[in-house]
Amino acid sequence: MQIADVTMFQIIKRELATLEEELLRAVSSPVPLLQEMGTHLVRSGGKRLRPALYLLAARSGPAFKESRMMPLAVAIEIIHMASLVHDDVIDSADTRRGSPTANARWGNQAAILGGDFLFAQAFTLVSGRDYGEEIAVRLAELVRELSTGEILQDSSLYQAGLSEASYYERIEKKTAHFLALCSEMGALVAQAPEAVARGLYKYGHAIGMAFQLTDDLLDITGDAAKLGKPAGNDIRQGVVTLPVLRALAQSPDRAELTAIVTDEAMTDAMVERALSIVRASDGVAYAQAKADEYLAQAKAALPEPLPEAVRRAFIKAADYIGRRDF
Numbered sequence: 001m002q003i004a005d006v007t008m009f010q011i012i013k014r015e016l017a018t019l020e021e022e023l024l025r026a027v028s029s030p031v032p033l034l035q036e037m038g039t040h041l042v043r044s045g046g047k048r049l050r051p052a053l054y055l056l057a058a059r060s061g062p063a064f065k066e067s068r069m070m071p072l073a074v075a076i077e078i079i080h081m082a083s084l085v086h087d088d089v090i091d092s093a094d095t096r097r098g099s100p101t102a103n104a105r106w107g108n109q110a111a112i113l114g115g116d117f118l119f120a121q122a123f124t125l126v127s128g129r130d131y132g133e134e135i136a137v138r139l140a141e142l143v144r145e146l147s148t149g150e151i152l153q154d155s156s157l158y159q160a161g162l163s164e165a166s167y168y169e170r171i172e173k174k175t176a177h178f179l180a181l182c183s184e185m186g187a188l189v190a191q192a193p194e195a196v197a198r199g200l201y202k203y204g205h206a207i208g209m210a211f212q213l214t215d216d217l218l219d220i221t222g223d224a225a226k227l228g229k230p231a232g233n234d235i236r237q238g239v240v241t242l243p244v245l246r247a248l249a250q251s252p253d254r255a256e257l258t259a260i261v262t263d264e265a266m267t268d269a270m271v272e273r274a275l276s277i278v279r280a281s282d283g284v285a286y287a288q289a290k291a292d293e294y295l296a297q298a299k300a301a302l303p304e305p306l307p308e309a310v311r312r313a314f315i316k317a318a319d320y321i322g323r324r325d326f
Contacts, residue, residue, distance in 0.1 A: 008313050008316030008317050008320055009052050009056065009317075011309050011313050012055045015069070016051075016055070018070060019048065019074060023078070026121055026125060027078070034117055037114045040102070040105070041085070041102065042081075044096065046077075049179070050076050050178060051074070053182045053186065053204060054076055054182040055069060056186065056313055056317075057182070057184070057192075058190040059190070059309075059310045060186070060196050060200070061190025061191045061192030068129075068189070069186075069189060071129055072125075074122075075122040075125040076182055078125070079119065079143065080178070081118055082116075083146050083150075084096065085112075085114060086112065086150075088101040088103050089102075089103045089111050093233075102114055102115075119143070122139075126139065132188075134188060145174075146174065148173050149170055149175075152170045153174065157238035157239065158238035158261065159238075159262065162240055164242065171209060172209065175211060176209045176211075178208065180205035181201070181204070183200040186200070193305060196303045196305055196306065198303070199301050200301075203298045203302055206295070207294070207295065209291075210321050213291035214291050214321060216241035219234045219235075219241065220232070220243050220283070232275045235261060235275065238264065240261055242286070242290065244261060246287065247277055247278040250281055251278075253277045253280075256277065257277045260273060261274060291321075295321065298318045299318055
């Protein structure tokens with residue numbers, strides 16, 4: 001795992017350690033292939049940002065109790081994990097976080113069914129708990145929006161004429177809504193005041209937008225070894241992100257860039273050329289400024305009644321998202 005050791009989450013360090021143990025339990029199966037796949041996915045790591053935000057938000061209410069909070073934290077991460085398994089099949093991805101994807105290791109059919117198994121496990125974890133109907137509704141909403149965001153992305157592949165509004169809609173559904181609901185659900189389960197839950201939803205939404213923007217920036221500027229996947233992967237797969245959209249609108253080489261990003265048979269050399277055009281434009285600075293705006297919105301959205309240690313951790317999380325390099 002990459003995020004539990006970061007100082008911003010010291011307040012929930014014990015819970016994050018427990019989360020790792022519970023994740024391994026949750027993906028266990030008497031079917032050897034499912035057991036092997038689940039263990040591989042958990043041990044491949046990840047930032048655990050979604051359950052971390054949920055657990056941190058849960059510290060904002062009077063009803064915080066680790067044993068009560070943990071099943072939903074595990075379910076949140078398993079839903080995220082399952083969605084990535086399905087995404088990797090759709091994208092024909094070979095690696096994630098520097099490890100082979102499930103589809104690369106066991107084939108598409110097994111990966112899809114393994115992802116379905118994980119979704120079922122996640123909902124099994126929360127069934128029969130006293131979380132209430134509002135949590136069940138939000139989990140269903142979460143999966144629905146994830147799916148919608150993926151469909152919006154798939155329908156816009158290899159297209160150069162997309163609007164910024166369509167880009168923001170896509171990343172909201174794929175990422176921001178998930179982080180918003182994680183933050184809100186933590187407050188709800190811990191019985192925090194309504195104003196706290198509402199403020200944390202806004203916080204989670206804003207850092208979710210910033211997180212996806214920085215993720216898209218890293219695809220242009222990041223180091224492949226740190227990212228665990230090749231640079232320019234989005235361009236190669238036809239995903240047009242904000243830095244590319246900006247370059248398509250402003251670069252003197254926009255005609256050449258248009259020809260590259262709309263070519264489904266693009267070569268490695270074409271990807272490198274597209275990256276060089278985007279880097280030479282103001283696309284990176286433009287997208288970074290947008291990410292910074294969202295991070296400022298996130299900090300401003302933090303509700304007043306938060307415990308000070310929790311507030312500081314949320315601010316550090318926003319700062320981390322702004323400076324991360326993987």
